[in-house]
Structures are given as structure tokens and as C-alpha cells.
Amino acid sequence: MSIDPTAFLASVTAAPPVHHAPNSRYRDIPTAELTNPDGTSTVHLRRRFVPEPDLLATVGRVRVRDGDRIDTLAAEVFGDPTLFWRLADTGLEPRPAALTAEPGRVLRVTAAEGIPGGGGA
Known part of the structure; x- marks a missing residue:
């Protein structure tokens, strides 16, 4: 079975933004948006840095x-x-x-x- 990367990205970018629960390690992590070569955009979480x-x-x-x-x-x-x-x-x-x-x-x-x-x- 082969996965079409363009179709996969389209399905991911169509997803609504995720809101994390208050007890999630990602609750305060902001999102960023990446513009893809085809003009669509992908929203993703920024990197989470583990506290010292x-x-x-x-x-x-x-x-x-x-x-x-x-x-x-x-x-x-x-x-x-x-x-x-x-x-x-x-x-x-x-x-x-x-x-x-x-x-x-x-x-x-x-x-x-x-x-x-x-x-x-």
C-alpha cells in the first residue's frame, strides 16, 4: 500500500487546531504555521523544552x-x-x-x- 504524501498532508492540514487539556505537557506550547510549496498551510506545535x-x-x-x-x-x-x-x-x-x-x-x-x-x- 502506497501513501500519497500530498493527500496525507492535505488531510492533516484540514484538521482543526488542537486544544490541550490543562494537565497536558503541551498546554502552554504555542502553534506555528508552515506554508507548504503548494500554498496550503500546516499548523503544528512548536517544540516543547523540558524545564531544567x-x-x-x-x-x-x-x-x-x-x-x-x-x-x-x-x-x-x-x-x-x-x-x-x-x-x-x-x-x-x-x-x-x-x-x-x-x-x-x-x-x-x-x-x-x-x-x-x-x-x-
Whole structure:
């Protein structure tokens, strides 16, 4: 099966802009518009930069138990499993599942970006 790139782009650019939930890591990321060679435009999210972990205020720590997953830890810590990315950002781990691969590992829990008290506090 062959995919026509022009038709694919047309289907993507026809989609309405996405509005992200307040708990999304993309909630404050602005969009940009790219004009394609055929004159159509494509709206996309700008790059999301992971905050510097040392600037995030520490609010606690959580020890990984055997069988833990990053989403279940996020549910336990934040009350929302979709906030797993906050634990991953703090550990600068590109593969969030790796954070829970080793039972006994202690993960730093931080306040959301922009809340004062950083410096690894």
C-alpha cells in the first residue's frame, strides 16, 4: 500500500487546531504555521523544552516498588496518571518507563514549572 504524501498532508492540514487539556505537557506550547510549496498551510506545535530539573521545587520523593509503572506512580503522587510526564521531566528520562524499571529507585517529585522554590529545594 502506497501513501500519497500530498493527500496525507492535505488531510492533516484540514484538521482543526488542537486544544490541550490543562494537565497536558503541551498546554502552554504555542502553534506555528508552515506554508507548504503548494500554498496550503500546516499548523503544528512548536517544540516543547523540558524545564531544567534544578529549577523545579522539590515537594517530595517516591520510592519505586516492584511492579510500579510511571502512570500508577503519577496517580499516587499527583492524583492523575496522565501527569506521568512531570516525573519524567524531573528525571530527564527520555523513556519514562525506565524510571520504574529498578525497584528501590527514589524519584524526586516537584512542583509544576513556574512555582517558586527551585534550586533543588
